[in-house]
Amino acid sequence: MRSRVSILLLILIATSVTTLANHHAFSTYFDTQRPVRVTGTIVKVDWVNPAVFVHLQVPDGTPGQFVTWAFEGESANSMGGRGLNQSMLKAGDTVTLVGWMGIPGANLSETVGDPELAARVRAERAASIAQFEFADGRKIPVVSNVPLVQ
Numbered sequence: 001m002r003s004r005v006s007i008l009l010l011i012l013i014a015t016s017v018t019t020l021a022n023h024h025a026f027s028t029y030f031d032t033q034r035p036v037r038v039t040g041t042i043v044k045v046d047w048v049n050p051a052v053f054v055h056l057q058v059p060d061g062t063p064g065q066f067v068t069w070a071f072e073g074e075s076a077n078s079m080g081g082r083g084l085n086q087s088m089l090k091a092g093d094t095v096t097l098v099g100w101m102g103i104p105g106a107n108l109s110e111t112v113g114d115p116e117l118a119a120r121v122r123a124e125r126a127a128s129i130a131q132f133e134f135a136d137g138r139k140i141p142v143v144s145n146v147p148l149v150q
Contacts, residue, residue: 029108030128034101035147038069042093046117047086049075053117054089054097055124070124071097072108074142082142084132096133098149102126
């Protein structure tokens, strides 16, 4: 019985350490002095823990040219608790995301365990998600302090 408890305790500790290692300080990667509101087409959603990523394709101002953004949100569990689910975010849909710009030079991809996702995040413009705004007018905040952005 003692060995089972010991093994269970070791698994619990290992899981906790992995979760803590994958979580990061917000101010290391995002600038709270630079709020952003971006409207674009969803190209991919990574509905994973410890953080959901929504990848948006956004016109860059030059006809026919686009930039892809990697918006990092809270965990899939947290997003679900805020009323969002994966089926609400489909590739091809248009959505507006409100949040904060990534800090230039900060490597958000280092927080991602999956190599394929890390490569996408590294290649895209980084920002955080504070609120989803859907074409039908719904607004779903996923943090308590959504920035006011025009």
